Amino acid sequence: MAEMVKLFVNGREVEVESGKNLIDAFKVIGIEIPHFCYHPALGADGNCRMCLVGIEDGRPPLVPACKTPVAPGLKVQLDTEKIKKIQHDIMEFELINHPIDCPVCDQAGECTLQDYYMSYDLQDSRMTEPVVVKGKRMDFGCGVVHDQERCVLCARCVRFTRLITKTGELGIVNRSDEARVETFPGRPLNNRYAVNVVDLCPVGAMTSRDFRFTQRAWFLTRDKGICHGCAKGCNIYIDHNREKYKDDVIYRFRPRLNEQVNGYFICDEGRFTYHAENEGRLMAARVDGKDCLGDYAAQSVRAVLGPKSLILVSPDSSLEQMAAIKALSEAVGARLSGYSEGYIKEGDGDNWLIQDDKSANRAGLSLLGIDAGKETFTRLLNSSEVLVSFDNDLFIHDTGSEFRQRLEAIKVIAVTSHDGILTKMASIAIPVASYSESSGSLVNIDGMLQHFDRAVQKNTPYFDMVELCGMLGSPVATASDAVNEIKKVIPSFANVEGGLKLTASEATNVPA
Amino acid sequence: MSASIKVMERKGSSFLEKIFLLEIFKGMWVTLGHFWSNLCDNSRLYVRHYPEVKPEITPRWRGRHRLTTHDDGSVKCVACFMCQTNCPAKCIMIEAGERMDGKSEKVPVRFDIDLLECIYCGYCVEACPMDAIRMDTGIFSVTSYDRESVYMRIDTLLATEGAFDEKEYKKGGA
Numbered sequence: 001m002a003e004m005v006k007l008f009v010n011g012r013e014v015e016v017e018s019g020k021n022l023i024d025a026f027k028v029i030g031i032e033i034p035h036f037c038y039h040p041a042l043g044a045d046g047n048c049r050m051c052l053v054g055i056e057d058g059r060p061p062l063v064p065a066c067k068t069p070v071a072p073g074l075k076v077q078l079d080t081e082k083i084k085k086i087q088h089d090i091m092e093f094e095l096i097n098h099p100i101d102c103p104v105c106d107q108a109g110e111c112t113l114q115d116y117y118m119s120y121d122l123q124d125s126r127m128t129e130p131v132v133v134k135g136k137r138m139d140f141g142c143g144v145v146h147d148q149e150r151c152v153l154c155a156r157c158v159r160f161t162r163l164i165t166k167t168g169e170l171g172i173v174n175r176s177d178e179a180r181v182e183t184f185p186g187r188p189l190n191n192r193y194a195v196n197v198v199d200l201c202p203v204g205a206m207t208s209r210d211f212r213f214t215q216r217a218w219f220l221t222r223d224k225g226i227c228h229g230c231a232k233g234c235n236i237y238i239d240h241n242r243e244k245y246k247d248d249v250i251y252r253f254r255p256r257l258n259e260q261v262n263g264y265f266i267c268d269e270g271r272f273t274y275h276a277e278n279e280g281r282l283m284a285a286r287v288d289g290k291d292c293l294g295d296y297a298a299q300s301v302r303a304v305l306g307p308k309s310l311i312l313v314s315p316d317s318s319l320e321q322m323a324a325i326k327a328l329s330e331a332v333g334a335r336l337s338g339y340s341e342g343y344i345k346e347g348d349g350d351n352w353l354i355q356d357d358k359s360a361n362r363a364g365l366s367l368l369g370i371d372a373g374k375e376t377f378t379r380l381l382n383s384s385e386v387l388v389s390f391d392n393d394l395f396i397h398d399t400g401s402e403f404r405q406r407l408e409a410i411k412v413i414a415v416t417s418h419d420g421i422l423t424k425m426a427s428i429a430i431p432v433a434s435y436s437e438s439s440g441s442l443v444n445i446d447g448m449l450q451h452f453d454r455a456v457q458k459n460t461p462y463f464d465m466v467e468l469c470g471m472l473g474s475p476v477a478t479a480s481d482a483v484n485e486i487k488k489v490i491p492s493f494a495n496v497e498g499g500l501k502l503t504a505s506e507a508t509n510v511p512a
Numbered sequence: 513m514s515a516s517i518k519v520m521e522r523k524g525s526s527f528l529e530k531i532f533l534l535e536i537f538k539g540m541w542v543t544l545g546h547f548w549s550n551l552c553d554n555s556r557l558y559v560r561h562y563p564e565v566k567p568e569i570t571p572r573w574r575g576r577h578r579l580t581t582h583d584d585g586s587v588k589c590v591a592c593f594m595c596q597t598n599c600p601a602k603c604i605m606i607e608a609g610e611r612m613d614g615k616s617e618k619v620p621v622r623f624d625i626d627l628l629e630c631i632y633c634g635y636c637v638e639a640c641p642m643d644a645i646r647m648d649t650g651i652f653s654v655t656s657y658d659r660e661s662v663y664m665r666i667d668t669l670l671a672t673e674g675a676f677d678e679k680e681y682k683k684g685g686a
Contacts, residue, residue, distance in 0.1 A: 103592030103641050104618040137617060213608040213618055216593045244605055 007074040022065035037154035038066035041264040091121035107204030109217035141188025143209040148180040151205035157197035165191040223455035229270035231357040233444035234262035238455040282431040307333040309386035315359030318440025320482035324466040328474035338365040339377035342399030363443035395421040571676040576651035578672040588644035591620040595636035603629035623666040650675030
C-alpha cells in the first residue's frame with residue numbers, strides 16, 4: 001500500500017494515495033474530476049482544461065488536476081461558482097461545432113460528452129453561426145473510422161500512436177476551429193494495436209469498423225473475461241447481448257485494466273478473436289456422419305475408450321479441464337499428450353503483448369505434468385487405435401499434415417467447440433462450450449494465474465468439458481472436483497482463492 | 513381517515529315490483545317502442561353496421577405503425593434504436609446498416625414490429641427524434657389467420673400511407 005496523504009476537498013479532509021495526480025487519487029475515493037485529455041496510460045497533457053480545480057490560497061489559484069500531484073494539506077476546491085463556470089464554459093466551447101448526431105453515433109451511451117453535458121452543462125446552444133463542416137466517415141486504416149466533427153481534440157489517439165506504439169501515424173493539423181486529427185497522406189494507421197484508439201477516444205470521433213452500427217452500447221451486457229488469443233492472457237470485457245428471438249452473441253471485446261498483465265490495452269488480433277466464438281462452431285453431436293444427441297455420442301465414446309486410445313489435450317483448455325481430462329485418462333488407462341506445436345507462430349510476437357504462442361494455457365500443461373513433446377506424441381499415435389482430441393486442433397495454422405495419413409487409418413474422436421479439419425475426419429464429434437461460455441483458470445506465459453467466469457449463456461448450452469469428462473468416466477466431474485485435484489497436484493496453488501485479483505487501486509482506476 | 517358516506521336508496525322493494533310481472537311488461541313496452549320506431553325510420557339507429565360502416569377515427573388514435581419517408585421517398589428512420597429501447601413490450605427489432613445517400617450515416621436494413629406483442633402504447637412515436645415512426649395509419653383492427661402476416665417488416669411499414677393530412681395530424685399534438 002502506498003503512503004497516504006491528508007488533504008482537503010471542498011473543506012472536507014480526505015486521505016488519498018501519494019504519488020498520484022488529483023484525478024487518479026480522487027477517483028479511488030469516489031470523487032470525479034471531469035477530464036477529456038488525461039488518461040492514466042498516456043499521462044497528463046493539460047490541453048482540454050476541463051479538469052481545472054481551485055486551490056485555496058494557492059499560487060496560481062487555478063491548476064489542471066491532471067498535472068497536479070497530491071500534496072499534504074492541499075486545499076482543493078471543486079464546487080465553487082468559479083470552477084462550475086469554467087466547466088460550464090469549457091463544455092460550451094466543446095459543443096460549438098459538435099454535430100450532436102447522438103442518434104447515429106456508436107459512442108452514445110458511453111460518451112464522455114453526453115455524461116458531462118448532463119452533469120456540468122445542461123444549457124442550450126447560443127450559437128447562431130453555422131457549424132464548421134469537417135470530414136466524416138474517414139477510413140483511418142486498421143478498422144478505425146474517424147469522424148472529425150465529433151472530435152474534441154484531446155489528442156489521446158495522437159499520443160497513443162506516439163507514446164505507446166511509437167508509430168506516430170496520427171497528428172492534429174490546422175488551428176482553432178479548423179483543427180482536426182489527420183493521418184499523413186497515404187500513411188494510414190498501421191500497427192497491431194490501432195483499434196485501442198477507439199476505446200481511448202472519450203467521444204465518438206473514433207469508432208470501430210467491426211463494431212460499427214451492430215449494437216447500441218446500452219443493450220450490451222459487459223462481463224469480465226480473459227482473452228484466449230495468445231499466451232499473454234490479456235484481461236478483457238466480453239460485451240454480449242441476446243437479441244429477441246435470437247441466441248446470445250458476442251459483439252466485441254474491450255480491454256480491461258490489469259497492470260500486472262496487459263495494462264489498459266489489448267492487441268487487435270486478440271480483440272477480433274470474438275468472431276471465432278460466434279462463428280464456425282460445431283452445432284450438434286455427430287456419430288458416423290449422422291447428427292445425434294450429445295448423450296448418445298458420449299456413450300459411444302465411452303465404449304471405445306481404453307488402453308489403446310490416445311487422449312490429446314489442448315493448450316487452450318483451462319486448468320480445470322486439463323485436470324479432468326488427465327483424471328479421465330488415468331481412470332480408463334489411456335495415453336495422454338498435450339502436443340500442440342501448431343499453436344506456436346514463430347516470430348509473430350513482439351516484446352509487449354503479442355506472444356508467439358497462440359495458446360492460452362501452455363504453462364498449465366507442464367504444471368499438471370502433461371507431456372507435450374512431438375516424439376512422444378508421434379510414438380503414441382503410431383501405436384494407438386483411437387485418438388480423442390479434447391479441443392486440440394492438430395491442423396491449426398495449416399500445420400499437422402504429417403499426421404494426416406496416420407489419422408485416416410485410426411478412429412478419431414473430436415470433443416471440440418469448433419468445426420475443423422480434425423472434426424471432419426472424426427467418426428464421433430461432440431460439441432462443447434467454448435471459453436466465453438465456461439469458467440476456469442489459466443496460467444499465462446509469465447506464470448500469472450488468472451480466473452475467468454462464464455459470460456455467454458447460449459439458448460441451448462453445450463456440454464461443459466469437465467462435466468463431459470465425468471460422463472466419460474473421469475472421477476473429476478465438477479469444477480470443484482477439478483479445483484481440489486489441481487490443488488493436490490500443484491502445491492503452490494494450495495492457498496489460492498479464485499485466481500488473481502486486482503489491487504484495490506487498480507480496480508477503481510478505470511479510465512473514463 | 514373519515515370518508516363521506518352516501519346512502520343509496522334501494523329500489524325494487526315495493527309489492528308491485530316484487531311480483532316482477534308488471535315490470536316485465538314495462539320493459540317489453542320499451543323494447544316494442546324501439547322496434548316500432550326503427551321499423552318506421554332506420555336512419556337513427558343506435559348501432560353501427562360494422563364492418564360495412566367503419567367508425568370515425570381521430571388523428572390522435574394509435575393505430576398500426578408506419579415508417580415515414582422524406583419528400584424524395586427515402587426512409588426517414590436513422591436506426592437510432594430509440595423506439596426499440598423505449599418499447600415496453602420489446603416488439604421492435606432493428607438492424608442498422610451504412611447509409612450512403614448523404615442524409616445520415618445510418619439506415620435500418622431490418623425494421624420488424626411484432627404486432628402480436630405490441631401493446632399500442634405509442635412510446636415509439638414519442639421517442640423518435642426523426643418523426644420516422646407514426647401510428648396514424650388508421651388501421652385499428654390487426655387480425656389474421658397466421659402469425660407471419662402480422663409480423664410487420666420494413667417494406668410493409670414503408671408502403672402504408674398515413675390516413676390523415678399533415679395539418680390534422682400535427683393538430684393532434686404530434
